[in-house]
């Protein structure tokens with residue numbers, strides 16, 4: 053540590069700078085004292101001429117009596133009293149010394165130098181003008197003894213406390229004197245300015261101005277510290293007008309200086325480890341060792357200082373109080389060794405080195421054992437107090453317990469309005485009530501209505517939950533605290549709960565306001581669920597704290613808590629009960645109309661000359677299942693594509709490319725398939741395309757391609773539409789279409805490939821859901837078995853399991869047969885499409901119409917509206933009605949591309 057301190061000169065420099073800088077800031081009046089020493093004496097004279105230390109008026113009165121407590125010899129050597137013929141000095145010596153308070157003495161020049169070296173032995177320096185000030189003020193008596201001990205190198209740890217006290221008292225006295233000086237100065241200048249003629253005033257002002265500038269040039273103030281900062285804080289009346297008292301920094305700096313000094317005197321100055329060989333060679337053989345003291349397993353070597361000084365004048369060993377040490381295994385062995393060494397040196401028995409025993413210092417041992425740890429702990433505590441939570445605050449270690457919530461206010465970030473949030477009219481309406489509560493609470497309170505405490509916004513990712521919460525804040529114009537549930541979770545137990553406390557406490561200070569907790573499921577999961585896996589104390593403590601805080605609201609507290617989650621189903625019931633999150637607002641993926649509205653919001657922000665109504669409608673048709681975030685991304689992607697091609701504006705083509713890219717992934721032009729694989733892919737995709745064309749309930753095909761994209765080797769884009777209800781027939785057609793790729797391979801090639809694995813996965817999942825969840829199997833019946841993969845045991849019996857397996861297999865085989873029948877019947881058409889695909893690599897709907905003729909079924913309305921009606925067949929099934937309140941949405945439509953279809957699209 054000492055070497056560390058020694059080496060870190062940079063640190064020392066910083067400490068030194070901070071000492072002067074911080075002192076500067078407290079020396080509020082030093083500029084008026086930057087006059088010559090004679091001026092200082094005159095000012096002091098004036099000051100002390102009015103009032104004596106004993107309180108009597110000195111005008112014409114006798115000189116002040118000497119302080120009876122001051123040491124006579126000190127007084128006589130360093131503080132001579134007024135001599136005959138001198139002006140009455142009101143207690144001040146001829147060299148400007150001030151009267152001494154009880155227990156204080158003036159220092160001699162030698163002692164002053166000792167003080168300088170004592171304080172200056174740390175990384176601090178003390179300049180001459182400060183010494184002058186100390187010469188005038190004197191020091192506490194104890195300081196004289198300390199200076200003497202420091203000089204002799206005998207200062208111990210017990211002296212540290214005394215030193216600390218004395219330096220603190222000295223600093224206070226210096227500051228007090230300075231304040232008195234200033235007041236005096238002010239009074240004088242007021243008095244003078246009222247008396248002096250105009251010219252004199254002017255010249256004094258000039259002088260004053262010069263004085264004002266001087267600190268900037270680095271002149272010294274009363275305390276000899278640099279007094280650059282002329283804008284100093286006024287003395288605080290609460291601490292007796294003393295700017296230093298109660299100042300942490302002063303204590304810290306003085307404390308550090310003393311700690312450094314103690315460290316020096318104990319660890320560095322006092323000794324150094326030496327080996328037996330070094331001792332022999334450098335000291336023992338040369339007769340420099342005076343005595344050896346055995347302390348347990350350590351031996352202290354006392355050298356003859358005078359002899360050492362003459363032999364090694366520059367050595368540290370000459371310093372008073374310095375000793376070498378070495379460690380021994382046992383005292384007996386050491387004494388034997390010393391004996392042998394002295395025999396070898398033929399030292400007569402009367403001159404042998406005396407060896408004595410001293411008890412081990414328990415304090416020293418304790419210090420060595422726990423010192424570093426204590427130092428580290430001390431540092432940690434200090435750092436935690438200085439941490440982000442602010443000095444001395446209740447922030448705890450490193451401010452962990454502070455909430456990390458970001459605060460937005462109307463002036464800062466929340467510029468979002470309800471008009472920026474499209475496609476969720478019901479949710480908006482629901483939440484607008486919170487806005488009117490925050491804006492006009494009396495409207496509700498007048499009728500005795502209790503205001504909802506909060507709302508849970510639940511829905512899939514990217515559907516605009518956060519955006520809606522922000523818009524609520526933006527509309528109501530109140531502060532908005534946004535925090536993520538996961539930010540409460542820390543590895544320390546209790547941190548989450550205290551962050552919740554902190555968040556709500558801060559919110560209460562800023563009422564009316566909105567707190568938004570995103571991803572609340574990170575902390576709000578059902579507690580019973582946690583117990584199954586052993587529980588999580590920290591999470592539960594955090595959740596309990598939220599419950600408590602929400603209960604703790606006053607009905608008049610204008611705090612609204614909004615929370616967002618993708619998993620409302622796992623949240624704790626207590627969180628969802630009325631009185632906490634009263635409102636449950638479901639925000640699902642937007643409908644066709646919703647998507648169109650969201651597109652309109654984002655299309656406004658880019659340059660496009662397309663007709664807005666048509667463009668937004670067409671894009672919304674192309675993007676079933678897209679959330680608001682996907683739509684925002686799509687529009688941005690289109691603008692990027694347009695920019696890449698240096699287009700003047702973003703066109704429909706750019707949008708379609710962007711959608712394709714978002715759904716199918718990046719085109720992999722670098723992946724070149726061999727002709728055989730390419731042919732297999734073409735027939736596989738053609739199989740899907742033919743099924744899509746000739747099955748009544750299949751989705752309209754938009755595009756089929758054999759250019760690898762994303763994770764798949766082929767790609768087919770269908771338009772599934774917004775399906776909220778699906779019939780058994782629709783599901784069967786979808787499954788049959790999904791199997792079309794593999795069956796086409798079987799029909800046209802002697803063998804099959806691995807490319808249909810993903811199709812099988814989709815088909816199996818659909819068939820399983822039909823049997824276990826949707827009640828579409830007569831044998832299993834109208835039952836629902838939750839598909840929970842984390843469950844160890846299946847929710848049905850072994851027998852039921854076998855029936856389920858058989859039913860799933862039966863349904864898949866049924867779909868398989870349906871598809872195979874069709875593809876055998878349309879074998880020629882599959883070939884035509886596949887060959888065309890091999891030639892052109894990509895076919896669109898128009899190509900299909902050209903090769904196969906119009907599709908024999910009606911397309912959904914939206915599709916016909918935006919993709920032409922030329923190929924519309926006379927009859928077709930009605931579009932299923934939209935019922936958004938279904939508890940479980942059916943399996944999403946399958947996209948029968950070869951190999952891996954894009955999972956994102958699939959999940960929609």
Ligand SMILES: Nc1ncnc2c1ncn2[C@@H]1O[C@H](COP(=O)(O)OP(=O)(O)OP(=O)(O)O)[C@@H](O)[C@H]1O
Nearest residue numbers: 472473474513514515516517518519650680681684
């Ligand atoms: N209805 C919408 N209207 C306009 N923009 C939207 C809409 N929904 C989403 N967005 C866009 O998507 C971005 C992401 O939305 P947001 O962060 O609100 O989603 P979220 O539902 O909170 O998602 P998560 O559950 O993943 O946190 C928004 O910044 C906005 O650009």
